Amino acid sequence: MLEYLFLIIGIIILVAGAHFLIKGATSLAKLLRVPSLVIGLTVVAFGTSMPELFINIWAASQGASQIGLGNVVGSNLINTLLILGMTSLIYSIRVKKSTVWKEIPFSLLAGVVLLVLANDFILDSQVSFLSRVDGVILLLFFFLFIYYTYELATKREANIKADFIVFPNYVVALMLLGGSISLFIGGKLVVDNAITIATNLGLSQFIISATILAVGTSLPELVTSIVAALEKKVDLAVGDIVGSNIFNIFLVLGVSSIITPIAIPNYINFDFIAIIVATAILFAFAIWGKKRKLLRWQGAVLVMLYIVYLMMIIIRG
Numbered sequence: 001m002l003e004y005l006f007l008i009i010g011i012i013i014l015v016a017g018a019h020f021l022i023k024g025a026t027s028l029a030k031l032l033r034v035p036s037l038v039i040g041l042t043v044v045a046f047g048t049s050m051p052e053l054f055i056n057i058w059a060a061s062q063g064a065s066q067i068g069l070g071n072v073v074g075s076n077l078i079n080t081l082l083i084l085g086m087t088s089l090i091y092s093i094r095v096k097k098s099t100v101w102k103e104i105p106f107s108l109l110a111g112v113v114l115l116v117l118a119n120d121f122i123l124d125s126q127v128s129f130l131s132r133v134d135g136v137i138l139l140l141f142f143f144l145f146i147y148y149t150y151e152l153a154t155k156r157e158a159n160i161k162a163d164f165i166v167f168p169n170y171v172v173a174l175m176l177l178g179g180s181i182s183l184f185i186g187g188k189l190v191v192d193n194a195i196t197i198a199t200n201l202g203l204s205q206f207i208i209s210a211t212i213l214a215v216g217t218s219l220p221e222l223v224t225s226i227v228a229a230l231e232k233k234v235d236l237a238v239g240d241i242v243g244s245n246i247f248n249i250f251l252v253l254g255v256s257s258i259i260t261p262i263a264i265p266n267y268i269n270f271d272f273i274a275i276i277v278a279t280a281i282l283f284a285f286a287i288w289g290k291k292r293k294l295l296r297w298q299g300a301v302l303v304m305l306y307i308v309y310l311m312m313i314i315i316r317g
Contacts, residue, residue: 003193003200010189011051011216017182018050019220024175027167048240049247051217054187055209056256065262067194067213070206072248073271074214077309079241080278083222085302088294090229095286095294098152099239104283106145107242110249111276113141118264118272128264130257138254145246190216206268207313238286238294245279267316274309281305 046053052075056068087093117137120128130138167175190213198208221241256262285298 003196006189007193007197007212008216010186010193011213011219012186013182014051014054014186014190015217015220017179017184017186018047018054019179020175021050021179021183022047023165024167024172024179027165027172028176030166031169031172046247046251048221048244049252050183051186052248052252053255054183055190055213055217056252057259058187058191060256060260060262062191062195063260064191064195064205065256065260066205066265067191067209068256069253069262069264069268070204070209071213071217072252073206073268073275074210075218076245076248076275077210077271077278077306078214078218079221079245080275080282081302081306081309083218083225084238084241084282084294085299085306086222087225087229087299089296089299089303090226091232092296093229093238093294095238095292097292099242100283100286100292102148102152103239103242103246104279104286106148107245108276108279108283110141110246111272111279113138114249114253115269115272115276119269120264128266130253130262130264132258132261135254135257138250138257142247142250142254145250149243206265207316210271210313211310238282242282245275270316271313278302278305 052068052071055071059065059068059071084093117134118128118130120131194208194213195205197212198205201208221244225241253262281302285294285302286292288295288298
């Protein structure tokens with residue numbers, strides 16, 4: 001049972017490391033007089049995808065690409081269905097106009113691009129891979145999204161927080177060093193023990209990473225969103241989560257496949273399609289009515305869809 005304990009410890013270290021690294025990097029950027037807008041679009045925006053990125057880097061370096069792939073797929077579905085579903089179930093979320101008409105469609109595009117790139121076998125009847133060329137394509141889309149976000153922010157259509165805490169130099173150094181070491185150690189613990197658990201249970205690495213691992217790395221966002229909903233302070237929840245989904249596909253999988261090409265079993269097409277369908281449903285719910293709100297009944301539907309997805313992949317084995 002030690003592998004389960006180490007997996008939990010690894011997730012905690014990973015999430016804590018990302019938190020401190022982002023705090024330290026943000027403070028350093030302010031000390032260097034980097035504009036708050038740039039900090040918000042780079043350092044802070046990368047924060048929610050940092051655990052997934054390090055897990056994928058470790059998994060790719062150890063040839064366990066299914067763990068990285070499952071973590072991204074699982075995290076995106078948890079973000080869209082479980083986190084937004086539970087949050088809007090507690091308190092209706094208003095969705096910004098730019099999120100409805102630009103960011104959610106961009107997230108939908110990310111799912112479609114991933115599905116297309118992952119189906120090489122249709123063209124050559126061989127096993128599908130996310131190759132290094134595919135990784136470059138994903139990163140190009142990522143930079144396109146960053147450019148769009150920057151343009152949006154400069155027009156003041158995006159609410160980028162300008163008040164970042166500036167810590168003393170020695171605290172910043174400790175945060176950067178401690179955060180980096182924690183991400184390194186946490187990523188290794190998570191990947192090594194996820195492989196062990198999958199092997200012992202006779203399950204695929206994809207299932208373990210798409211469920212247990214994805215829930216663990218998404219837990220901070222889930223707790224934060226629920227607390228915000230209980231306090232009726234939900235504002236940018238949808239935009240932040242949709243942005244995280246885009247980062248996960250374009251940045252995390254892009255970097256991972258450049259390090260090591262990722263083999264794509266044909267059955268995972270179901271999961272890719274699930275991402276596309278979940279995003280399409282989110283878009284439909286967001287434009288339902290005139291107020292662009294995710295209502296409680298819609299939140300209940302999203303949560304139920306996640307439960308159905310979870311049951312189906314567990315049955316699939």
